[in-house]
Amino acid sequence: MSQNQSTTNLPISNGKLAMWLFLATEIMFFTGMLATCMLLRESARVPGPGIAAWPTPKTVHLEPWIGAINTVILISSSLLALFFHSGTQDWKSVQGNTLSGRHHPSRGCVSGNQSHRIPIQV
Secondary structure, eight states: OOTTOOOOOOSSOHHHHHHHHHHHHHHHHHHHHHHHHHHHHHTSOOOBTTBOOOOOHHHHSOOHHHHHHHHHHHHHHHHHHHHHHHHHHHHHHHHHHHHTTSEETTTEEEETTEEEOOOOOO
């Protein structure tokens, strides 16, 4: 490449860019849903003879304790996914050393021409 040419690469990774794009689309999607709900609620006709009233919160929503349980389940599942992901990253680093032949739990550590066995308890 000559010195006059420049690259158009972004200074972030593809995965990070994809995650930011996903978050931006989710924000736009939920903003649209909330705006539509507010618009429909504010433009609803005043109840009268032959015109039904807007549903009360009791008829539209679930019980608050059911929503609380659902929130706890969702947050704990996200937390577990985070823990498992970080655990797999640690495991991949161990596996990377295995592929290069430097460390394996059953073979022991290999340095130079010396081999040291590490016993594994099952």
